[in-house]
């Protein structure tokens with residue numbers, strides 16, 4: 001069973017209360033600079049009764065990740081558990097991954113005197129990067145490697161309503177099914193899943 | 199008094215806007231952190247998928263063709279048909295006044311930076327990526343600034359002479375006489391149809407390159423601008439996707455013409471580049487390659 005684990009994010013729009021805990025926890029845990037938002041909470045149809053909902057959004061670690069397909073230096077690598085990571089030493093900051101990404105996940109710091117895009121930064125599902133696991137260098141470039149320590153990614157760990165869930169595909173699907181059943185709803189695919197996961 | 203407190207409280211609250219809870223990391227003028235971000239996700243199938251398709255299937259191969267096939271064609275042309283040689287002795291005519299040459303060379307300097315660095319970015323993997331290519335991107339930006347400086351003066355200074363004229367059709371039909379060794383009078387005024395094509399590609403294409411390049415550089419711009427152009431249905435990220443597609447495909451055309459321009463001025467017409475350095479063209483060259491212009495010049499001289 002463990003061999004086939006495939007990590008997925010899921011944010012339950014019925015539960016998300018726009019507390020922004022995930023955003024803040026992520027930024028703090030990985031010591032992200034201002035302007036880099038690996039995870040963001042966005043409210044739709046604000047003020048429209050019955051239609052307003054919030055959702056937390058970050059890299060979805062897509063199947064056949066479009067970002068990795070377009071990268072001119074092929075600096076992405078996809079782990080066996082589906083986590084999409086990239087190598088900042090190779091990245092040239094071209095921005096192609098952002099244009100290809102359905103979720104606006106890739107973030108770019110401004111670099112140098114001309115303010116061009118620096119090296120790309122995005123959610124790592126708290127799995128660090130290609131540098132030695134849990135080394136200082138890895139932390140500085142990619143943030144914590146909580147997966148290597150057996151911990152839940154920071155955002156999901158702090159979600160007070162359990163709206164944001166992360167885990168292998170089967171367990172996540174099981175939770176979605178149970179929640180929908182409890183509300184008497186049929187099976188429905190969460191927002192954006194059809195694009196992220198094939 | 200106690201009864202009044204809730205009222206006072208309401209009045210105070212009504213006047214003091216509460217700070218938005220924990221919105222700090224999200225910038226309200228951002229297009230990439232807005233509700234449109236989520237709304238645009240299903241729309242990825244349009245321009246997002248198109249960009250992935252073009253980038254994965256076409257870009258590398260198209261630029262490789264430009265990089266290899268175009269010089270090969272010119273090499274063959276040079277070997278088989280050969281360059282045109284004109285006498286540079288005898289009478290000379292001032293064609294390009296100094297300020298026109300300065301404007302031309304600013305744009306040229308821009309191109310000399312833009313084109314190779316553009317190739318470096320496209321084939322970044324081949325060159326190892328990393329800081330070296332980031333440096334190339336800096337040069338790409340500097341090149342763009344140089345080109346932008348020259349863009350308006352260059353558009354204006356040649357505008358009239360670059361308007362199409364009836365004999366340009368003839369020039370196009372005989373491809374400017376470059377397919378034969380024969381030296382004969384080619385119908386063209388100050389600029390021939392080939393030069394005119396290059397000019398208009400620079401005017402329209404160059405403008406689009408500057409615009410799309412600027413949008414890609416700004417990346418996250420206020421969508422208020424979009425609503426003034428009635429482009430509300432396009433989210434910022436779609437603008438970026440359209441921009442990169444246009445930027446890349448247009449580059450294929452512009453680079454092709456740039457190589458042609460280089461070949462013509464340096465190899466195909468011996469000494470042609472001199473006219474952009476000292477401003478003079480020789481009588482022999484004008485008589486053949488710009489015959490209509492030459493006749494006008496001579497008429498004018500005879501009148502005086």
Ligand code: SF4
Pocket residue numbers: 058059060061062065066067068084097100101102103104105106122
């Ligand atoms: S969400 Fe975007 S950045 Fe993350 S894997 Fe998918 S395409 Fe890549």
Ligand code: SF4
Pocket residue numbers: 067070071072073074075086090091092093094095096097098106119120
């Ligand atoms: S910005 Fe970096 S990671 Fe993204 S496509 Fe360009 S080189 Fe690859």
